[in-house]
Amino acid sequence: MDHRTEQYAAALSRMISYETVSDRNNTDPEKFIVFRSLLAELFPSIFECCSRTEFENGFAMKWPGTDQSKKPVLFMNHHDVVEATGEWEYGAFSGRIADGKIWGRGTLDDKGALWAMFQAAEELVQEGYVPSRDLWFVSTCTEETTGKGADEISNWFAEQGIRFEMTFDEGGMILDEPIGGAKGTFAIIGVGEKGCADLRFIARSHGGHASIPERNSPLVRLGRFMAEADKSHIFPSDMNPAVCEMFRRFAPTMGTAGKLLTNPEKYKAALSRVVPAISNKASALVRTTVAFTMAQGSGSPNVMPAEAWVGVNMRYSHHQGQQASFDAIRKLAEKYDLEMVIDDPGYPSKITDYKGEAFQLTEKAVHEVFPGVIPAPYIMTGASDSRFFDRVSSQCIRFAPFQISDQQLDSIHGLNENLNLETLVPAVTFYRFLMKEV
Secondary structure (H helix, E strand, O other), rough: OOOOHHHHHHHHHHHHOOOOOOOOOOOOOOOHHHHHHHHHHHHHHHHHOOEEEEEEEEEEEEEEOOEEEEEEEEEEOOEEOOOOOOOOOOOOOOOOOOOOOOOOOOOOOOHHHHHHHHHHHHHHHHOOOOOOOOEEEEEEEEOOOOHHHHHHHHHHHHHHOOOOOOEEEEEEEEEEOOOOOOOEEEEEEEEEEOEEEEEEEEEEEOOOEOOOOOOOHHHHHHHHHHHHHHHOOOOOOOOHHHHHHHHHHHHHHOOOHHHHOOOOOOHHHHHHHHHHHHHHHHHHHHHEEEEEEEEEEEOOOOOEEOEEEEEEEEEEEEOOOOHHHHHHHHHHHHHHHOOOEEOOOOOOOOOOOOOOOOOOHHHHHHHOOOOEEEEEEEEEOOOOOOHHHOOEEEEEEEEEEEOOHHHHHHHHHOOOEEHHHHHHHHHHHHHHHHHHOO
């Protein structure tokens, strides 16, 4: 390991070793305050030259630029992580450096990118660099739960009359064969994200003893409803311009099958029917999806429930939208005499133009730092803090500059999350490039 990588790994290891799990119902704010103190210790130069505003669920920092006529640019990455259950090869919060990797919860989501962002700024300050425009940094501790921090901070920017030329957040990464048949290495750059809503469907009856079961009971109706909703026929497929462009860029690596994708707009209707059959991942790109994640019925084995419910996490597509997706599944629920309750409607995001300045700058950085890697836009199926910053920025890019394996992709929110040491230097170089070019 060279000296630079060794220093980088040691700093990121310390960040990983601080447990910053956010919990929707019960989170101790003190641990996030302590973690922010660690950031100031690790990156003293950038923290000293920036003004900082603390919020209940995050912070914002301003690095003053020389030309106040230019709109500012925002860099952001969150510092909360999800829980880490199960048996890990190395401790989930050990920050262990072994086998050419750093191990622990948050290496990929999202302390790795947070570290690279601040490390790049730290080095530029130490070299005497001053940006041509104001650069802002934001980090929240509620990205994995409610998004409250991003909501709060983006509203604050709006109240201050601050709008950003562009915003850079976490999101896609560099993957080999991101979908089946795309035989290449691609930088998957998020230009938007599906809306995320939490719904409940409630079935009621008179209940009773299980020895005399009623027909069409609450659980039976819920089961039939789930089976039909799982077929997804109520959520039509469509390919927006960003997804069409993604497939166009995949096409040259896909052999004979790729010929159809060289002009996806021409064959969009056919592709919208075919793409969902490629994989669950591909299907999620082109339609609203629902996942049944929670359920509750009777509390006793011999009691018919008077009320039962299932919980649904919906990711609504841009073409169908929030309200039409809600209406479609509500209509299906009514067929089975179910009540739909919207626990969280989510916050829809806009789509950044892949022909715009922010995406093109990201492309340029990828070509500069990762030769041979093909940049491609995509729509994130997961949610990020960026959706709230559509209020104050017309261009939001979602990308973390790490090349990862399938195992590492699966480790995000899973077991044995880890990051290759060899990715650390390029990630810092990537952020340095962006900060100097914006």
